[in-house]
Amino acid sequence: MTHSPTQSLLDTIAARLGAAHVLTEATDIAPHLAETRGLYRGTALAVVRPRDTEEVAFVVGTCAAARVPVVAHGGNTGLVGGGVPFGGVVISLARLDRVRAVDPLDATITVEAGCVLANVQQAAEAAGLLFPLSLASEGSCRIGGNLATNAGGTAVLAYGNARELTLGLEVVLADGQVWNGLRALRKDNSGYDLKNLFVGSEGTLGIITAAVLRLHPKPVSKATAFLGLPSARAALDAFGRLRDRLGPRLTAFEYVPRFPLEVVLRHLPGAVRPLAGDHHSYALVEISSPAPDAAEELEARLGDLIEAGLAEDAVLAQSEAQGSALWRLRESLSEMQGFEGGSIKHDVSVPVSRVAEFLERASAACEAALPGVRVCAFGHFGDGNIHFNLTQPVGAEKAAFLAEWPRFNRIVHDIVHAMDGSIAAEHGVGLIKRDELPRYKDPVALDLMRRLKGALDPLGILNPGKVLTPEDGGPEAFPAQGVAGRAVLGKVTAGPPGTAA
Template sequence: MPLSAAEIVSALSALVGGDNVVGEVGRMGAWLNEPRKRFHAAAAAVVTPPDVAAVQAIMRWAHENRVFIVPQGGNTGLVGAQVPLRGDEVILSLARLDHIRSLDGAAGYMVAEAGVILENAHRAAEEAGAMFPLWLASQGSARIGGVLSSNAGGVNVLAYGNARELTMGVEAVLADGRLYNGLNALKKDNTGYDLKDLLVGAEGTLGIITAASLKLYPLPEDYETALVNVASPDAALALFQLMRERVGSRLNAFELVPWIGLDIQLRHTMLDADPSASASPWYALIELTRMAGTEPGSLQSALETAFEKALISDAVIAESLADRTRMWAFREQMSECQSREGASIKHDVSVPVAAIPRLIAEGSAAAEKLVPGIRPVPFGHMGDGNIHFNFSMPVGADPQAFMAEFDDAVHDIIYDIVLKLGGSVSAEHGIGQLKTGLLKQVKDPVALEMMRAIKTALDPRGILNPGKLLG
């Protein structure tokens, strides 16, 4: 017979102490209230183990008693992987595993526990004269375990790769409580299956990441940052290709943002000043790293060439940290600003970089035909093909009626175009509970069978994050 919530709380309290268990629903808000407020299931309990041994004890007990466990980091995920689906799960928060076990800037790695806040990982690396280059808008609250479990991307994927590529090894507690000790700092280890790559991006369905060895890079001496006016996504693509030719691997970020995003932020006083040189249909936010021993001016030289080729019409180069901060605030507030305009339909998709102009043109035209007055707000990581293709409701529309009538239809339109262009329906946010049905529709059937076989092998009782990813 399934255990009652009271029995679960009692058992967990005996395992890790009552101070580490929350059983009252009224006290669970911080763990249940996810950013998009789309998922509202309760939990049987929340447990906050103080160390890895406690995580192991919890999982041994859960395995024996068939209790469902939802691993959670900073609760910043956008597809519901980190919150309950059924209502009878236990949320296992990794927040207390927040130590950086070791850090070697010269050797280029650190070992961080799952509960380390991303911003704290940045700070620790910088104090050692190094850089951990994974940057997210939620870095003040996102935690390493969640970042790895979702294989998060961010604005520096172009130069450094996503979370999987920044991970050298992981430590993880398996569904039955065994500890996989895969921490290492090896650049080469050709001894069989790469198990870390299996666990990173698995959304807590195969094991609970408790620590990871992460790559560090030399700390740049400075950055060269510019906000550039481009006439269209086609012009932005040509500019991106030019920048790659001129500056190579020093191109740290290339972000595409439409004028409507700037208009919304200025109208709602989300920026203290206009960061652009002048009005433009589109903007490209470009950033280069400048390492010790290199001369400044590479960005300006490349932009002068872009002017000569008529790829850009205007530009402003950051002359201070305040300028750079304002430019990045403009980009990082793109998701938040849409909430100021009412309801929005959002997509986290990727296509081959060369197909981005077609995605935006065809997707915008199809959505505008379906919903006259809908406002396309496509933006994101043009350098790696990941566009957040969002749509704000028509001005004056009723938010609930708009979402009820058009949410599914607009999703169908955009996903059809993405798949036609050889893209992915989830670029960096994951599957969670939001896209399980979609995954079954678009994923190769053999790939799904392989994934289910791995899930069964590592979690035969199905207690880890039930209903997520594979459904």
């Protein structure tokens, strides 16, 4: 009996990994075909579950020989379609979940790509140190995906993005070779900084299998406060004043206008209004200190802001539980927005000095374009990253509202571009912004990106169709937003319309 090329490929992989780790049943594959938001639903020949880097390399090399695409799969918490497969083999990294080493003197931790972010944090804490990357999805997202998307989160202000927390990488290349760059050096000028090619590349240049991450001293004390503010411009001035006074001790300044807070208070079980009055906007502020004086320091700074008219009211958390309750309001915002109906989301960044101006201009433009649309913008003032989301008008039909997504992309992204900003801040490009890049990205930068892709992945098998629009003669073009795909050994054609959520 002659096996098909597909079956022969899967048999070869199963002989190395074990049949139990090559999943082909539809019910087993289904959880790997769509991200949380459900904007795309893909297809796959199989999901494979290697246990170590050598098995990842074997799978990639075998697929490369057969010219079959591979897509790395982590915690599946992405928001831009970057991890959705359209044919080929999905490589789940869930079994690569070991903490290989913690070095307190070097202040580093070496972890495999499948480690859940919260587990990395806990391993660092057990060694008396801090791994500061923190996201709402930290209980389920995996560090490989965090690095592949250069995740930001709430502590970027003090500690930087994932890229700034990465010292070394281990990466499986498109031909199955393994680059061992697991070094803990703070200084290394012996050539190109290869690790930064892979951090933020969304699995299109190589598959990260392990990383050496930078740790920081644990703060002796932390303090959290919630501020009521008269305007976005006052919020920006308040941020500037706190940064000037506190320097690196200011670890978070999260901006939340009135409408997003009302959404959380309306839908989050147990949510309590943090301030008695009603304000134009709010900010969640956190400081960390190497001394036991964080609460006293923050209280003094809050008094300065109120006296200067930059804040109208403020509450300082009196316990860790109260601080966690304030953070829960912020971290639940994206999820709670779904209860209000359809949501058109933009993850953008502008220079910090222009954040308030952007909020005013983009809000006015969107409200003029669709009367009744509810702007649900919030984000990280300290690094200029705003999640500029739009909630459907009350009584509107969800599907009709979501069909307006391209029109609002043009409105919001044109304003971002005019302000020297980026249309992809911390969630990545994936599929949802891929076709937007040529309009806004510098053409020379795009050409360099294509050259890198061609050099590192000449067959176009690594997460094809993501980030860059495939060139003529390259891998098949992938479906546009909201369209599913079907695959035959890596060739993708358009399938029936999908559903957006």
